[in-house]
Amino acid sequence: MPVSDQAFVTLATNDMYCQGALVLGQSLRNHRTTRKLVVLITPQVSRLLRVILSRLFDEVIEVDLTDSADYIHLAFLKRPELGVTLTKLHCWTLTHYSKCVFLDADTLVLSNVDELFARTELSAAPDPGWPDCFNSGVFVFRPSLETHGLLLQHAADHGSFDGADQGLLNSFFSSWSTADIHKHLPFIYNLSSNTAYTYSPAFKQFGSSAKVVHFLGSAKPWNYKYNPQTGSVLDQGSGSVSQHQTSFLNLWWRVYHRSILPLYERIGHEEVHASPGHTTCLTGGGVPCANSAPTADGMCADSTPGAREPCANSPEGSRQPWPAEDPLERTMVVEESCASPGARHSEDMIGWPETETSAGVMCDPLSPASPQFADLTETQTSSPPADKAEGGPREEPLEASPERPVDATRDPSPPDALEVDLAISVSEISIEEKVKVLSPEEQRRKWEEGRIDYMGKDAFARIQEKLDRFLQ
Ligand SMILES: O=c1ccn([C@@H]2O[C@H](COP(=O)(O)OP(=O)(O)O[C@H]3O[C@H](CO)[C@@H](O)[C@H](O)[C@H]3O)[C@@H](O)[C@H]2O)c(=O)[nH]1
Numbered sequence: 001m002p003v004s005d006q007a008f009v010t011l012a013t014n015d016m017y018c019q020g021a022l023v024l025g026q027s028l029r030n031h032r033t034t035r036k037l038v039v040l041i042t043p044q045v046s047r048l049l050r051v052i053l054s055r056l057f058d059e060v061i062e063v064d065l066t067d068s069a070d071y072i073h074l075a076f077l078k079r080p081e082l083g084v085t086l087t088k089l090h091c092w093t094l095t096h097y098s099k100c101v102f103l104d105a106d107t108l109v110l111s112n113v114d115e116l117f118a119r120t121e122l123s124a125a126p127d128p129g130w131p132d133c134f135n136s137g138v139f140v141f142r143p144s145l146e147t148h149g150l151l152l153q154h155a156a157d158h159g160s161f162d163g164a165d166q167g168l169l170n171s172f173f174s175s176w177s178t179a180d181i182h183k184h185l186p187f188i189y190n191l192s193s194n195t196a197y198t199y200s201p202a203f204k205q206f207g208s209s210a211k212v213v214h215f216l217g218s219a220k221p222w223n224y225k226y227n228p229q230t231g232s233v234l235d236q237g238s239g240s241v242s243q244h245q246t247s248f249l250n251l252w253w254r255v256y257h258r259s260i261l262p263l264y265e266r267i268g269h270e271e272v273h274a275s276p277g278h279t280t281c282l283t284g285g286g287v288p289c290a291n292s293a294p295t296a297d298g299m300c301a302d303s304t305p306g307a308r309e310p311c312a313n314s315p316e317g318s319r320q321p322w323p324a325e326d327p328l329e330r331t332m333v334v335e336e337s338c339a340s341p342g343a344r345h346s347e348d349m350i351g352w353p354e355t356e357t358s359a360g361v362m363c364d365p366l367s368p369a370s371p372q373f374a375d376l377t378e379t380q381t382s383s384p385p386a387d388k389a390e391g392g393p394r395e396e397p398l399e400a401s402p403e404r405p406v407d408a409t410r411d412p413s414p415p416d417a418l419e420v421d422l423a424i425s426v427s428e429i430s431i432e433e434k435v436k437v438l439s440p441e442e443q444r445r446k447w448e449e450g451r452i453d454y455m456g457k458d459a460f461a462r463i464q465e466k467l468d469r470f471l472q
């Protein structure tokens, strides 16, 4: 039975982390969660990714740090690097849910973990680096504006001992390590993919029971390149990736390749048709729906409207994931993208069963491509969805809903284009951050909208440099 007042929540402040959020969302759906899926995003996330996220998540909620409350400004200005941290704290404002489980965007669910909702705030697993602290990549919490306020106050008063949310949350929930053993989640709910090898016999003994894997640390799955032919990530040459870490990375990429890339292709198709002149480019080959041309409403020609057949009428064998005649990487406009996800096979399992979605990607009609992003503090960018709990991206009603009016004065204008480059060839897929050169006007607009690159060009050191030059 779906439980509508409880949710899994994640966070993505940019298009790169969105890749992780998408795989996480898909993995939760694959394992048939009965809870809602929520993703918190910030204005940096592109319009296209918001639409893609809304296919998997029940709610895509924009949060903004430019809140007027003084304590937020204080914390924010004193410790600008806490920006992302404070964004994570926004999860406590989701008071339309009675209980939630936060999962970092770099986690992957390996089996159904709905039993986590039986726990109380604040339940979390030990951090592998310092087990008396909990890792803040997976935790059970109870949304409450009061707690949210107290957390922000704590940030303003004490900062965070690691400069980020984990230090802050550990000092706020400081009795975690001693008060109640029920609040200690077993390590299998937050198995760090890269540190497990430090105690290999334990991994051998318990690794196959892992329920959530966490790619913590600086090398994220989306930083690797993947070979779809071998189903394996490419060796980056560092030699530091252990065998089991590789299996987890391969699993992440398999979900990405099978279920997330087809979403891009489909949306690319819709975008092309939705706004003539606006081209959505994807680098690499699309996955045309083999036996069927999409009809005007985007349905597969030979699937019965109403029946909402997944576009999988091309036999798996005949599907060529990436056009063989064009092995070289190329940039193409996706025009026909009724993607066929193909059947799911047991090859997706790495030692333990994984229930894959059977619904796959539907050849859906156009849904509104321009959700409204109106409110500056918290905006729900997706309409409350139809029930998506049954695995796979949600099915949408047949009629395209009318586009909602956009209040231009309040629209924070998310970037139109993807901020990541998807490079796709027959034997290699990679996701790279787009290096974008902004015009001075765009830079100024971003600054005025409060979208400040504290860690990059707007870092204090850079600004000081400019001032020094000016004063010379
Ligand atoms: O630019 C960013 C950085 C982070 N995040 C989100 O914040 C989470 C935490 O960042 P991550 O890069 O996953 O940190 P970890 O490598 O996991 O490092 C640890 O330290 C972090 C800071 O204390 C904690 O948030 C993590 O839970 C903890 O595992 C991510 O998963 C995302 O959900 C973004 O959306 N954008």
Ligand SMILES: [Mn+2]
Pocket: 104, 105, 106, 107, 137, 214, 215, 216, 217
């Ligand atoms: Mn993480």
